[in-house]
Amino acid sequence: AQFVPSLGTANTETGTPNELQNLFVPFWQAWDIVHEEYVDQPVDDELLMRGAIEGMLDSLGDPHTSYLDPDENAQQEAPLKGEYEGIGAWVDTSGDFVVIISPMPDSPAERAGLRSGDVVIAVDDQDMTGIEGSLVLRRILGPAGTTVKLTISRDDGDEIFDVIVDRAEIDVPSAAGEMLEDDIAYVQLQTFGEQSRSELRSI
Numbered sequence: 001a002q003f004v005p006s007l008g009t010a011n012t013e014t015g016t017p018n019e020l021q022n023l024f025v026p027f028w029q030a031w032d033i034v035h036e037e038y039v040d041q042p043v044d045d046e047l048l049m050r051g052a053i054e055g056m057l058d059s060l061g062d063p064h065t066s067y068l069d070p071d072e073n074a075q076q077e078a079p080l081k082g083e084y085e086g087i088g089a090w091v092d093t094s095g096d097f098v099v100i101i102s103p104m105p106d107s108p109a110e111r112a113g114l115r116s117g118d119v120v121i122a123v124d125d126q127d128m129t130g131i132e133g134s135l136v137l138r139r140i141l142g143p144a145g146t147t148v149k150l151t152i153s154r155d156d157g158d159e160i161f162d163v164i165v166d167r168a169e170i171d172v173p174s175a176a177g178e179m180l181e182d183d184i185a186y187v188q189l190q191t192f193g194e195q196s197r198s199e200l201r202s203i
Contacts, residue, residue, distance in 0.1 A: 086141040093133025122151035
């Protein structure tokens with residue numbers, strides 16, 4: 001379906017309430033048309049609202065400004081808080097598929113045998129081809145005590161196999177270190193988060 005609502009203009013800093021109301025006339029026109037004419041009813045109002053916010057921020061053209069829904073925000077904040085529920089792996093969600101960067105030490109991902117470079121091509125038998133990385137990650141995460149089935153492509157597709165991973169409460173390591181020869185201290189700061197300072201002091 002296509003429609004062209006009339007456009008209104010207003011300066012949101014100096015505009016009067018009436019001017020701002022006029023500005024949103026095309027938005028509410030579009031909202032009403034979707035609710036009246038979209039083929040699959042009922043539509044999800046919350047999904048529409050989130051899409052509107054996402055579109056508004058995308059229109060700024062700033063790659064550093066974006067909208068995170070509650071699930072995505074929780075994923076974003078998990079490393080900063082130092083804990084979350086999932087499989088315990090650092091991943092890259094920027095490509096065509098989610099790729100394991102590294103399993104966390106003593107995590108469900110490590111115990112299941114996941115390795116750096118493993119590509120997640122399906123989750124619970126659902127093909128992840130063309131699915132946005134953040135949505136794939138949302139399917140991988142889940143409550144502690146549950147399991148998730150990952151289909152893994154390894155070594156550029158030479159190996160394709162299924163792995164059942166037990167989800168758990170994950171403590172995200174922030175810092176690690178050890179003393180080397182000649183009194184040289186080796187410190188690895190993996191993430192900046194709420195626990196970084198205390199973990200650095202405890203090394």
